[in-house]
Amino acid sequence: MEKREQLYEGKAKVIFATDNPDLLIQYFKDDATAFNGVKKGTITDKGVVNNLVAGKLMTILDAVGIPVHFVRQLNDREQLIRRVEIIPVEVVIRNVVAGSMARRLGLDEGQQLPRPILEFYYKADALDDPLVIRDHVLVFGWATEDELHWIETTCRRINDVLIAFFANIGIRLVDYKLEFGRLHGEVGKVVLADEISPDTCRLWDLTTGEKLDKDRFRRDLGGVVEAYQEVARRMGVTSKTS
Numbered sequence: 001m002e003k004r005e006q007l008y009e010g011k012a013k014v015i016f017a018t019d020n021p022d023l024l025i026q027y028f029k030d031d032a033t034a035f036n037g038v039k040k041g042t043i044t045d046k047g048v049v050n051n052l053v054a055g056k057l058m059t060i061l062d063a064v065g066i067p068v069h070f071v072r073q074l075n076d077r078e079q080l081i082r083r084v085e086i087i088p089v090e091v092v093i094r095n096v097v098a099g100s101m102a103r104r105l106g107l108d109e110g111q112q113l114p115r116p117i118l119e120f121y122y123k124a125d126a127l128d129d130p131l132v133i134r135d136h137v138l139v140f141g142w143a144t145e146d147e148l149h150w151i152e153t154t155c156r157r158i159n160d161v162l163i164a165f166f167a168n169i170g171i172r173l174v175d176y177k178l179e180f181g182r183l184h185g186e187v188g189k190v191v192l193a194d195e196i197s198p199d200t201c202r203l204w205d206l207t208t209g210e211k212l213d214k215d216r217f218r219r220d221l222g223g224v225v226e227a228y229q230e231v232a233r234r235m236g237v238t239s240k241t242s
């Protein structure tokens, strides 16, 4: 497998073509952004940690039958993925009140929800990724009824698996964002795409409540690198550099 030209550069990752039109390389950068790019910084070796953490989580989900775009880890910063057309809807799954939902509804962070909440955000940087409802997704054709139904069911399955996985390593899975894509060349097949990592999740230590995720960067709490590496360490994925 041969690495070819760069196709896309996002805030945290770079995508490269390969000699196989159905496969891409996803490269994880150390760049960190928050508040839709307003706050910028670098977190040393974040790309390495996120690559390893995301790869492991995708492997766990694949093993329980969730279709994923992840194929395999290539090195410390790169993974081979299947090419997808990203569905322009971010799904946020919430198990505990935090972040934008706490602000929007005037709630204190930390309240356990009686059941998970699924929210949809329209992927549009110029609009700051607005919160949308199910009907927006369908009526504007961002996803079909079948796709959306499958995504909702799959999110609930993923949530059950991830809550249990993180609880087992002493971490409370507060909330996180998922993205899905349509497989290139396979009509009608949707898979979990992008990444699941401390950049895209709120992860709190189960006993102390300490934040082990990007909120340390967003809220200037310090110990950002250490928090990301602690998640990797508990997951048993450590790199040569950490």
Ligand code: UDP
Pocket: 035, 092, 098, 099, 100, 101, 129, 175, 176, 177, 199, 200, 201, 202, 214
């Ligand atoms: N999230 C993300 N990318 C986004 C927006 C949110 O990964 O563009 C994640 C975020 O890390 C958190 C969850 O989704 O784990 C919910 O985020 P929230 O809506 O609370 O927004 P925030 O307060 O983080 O901006």
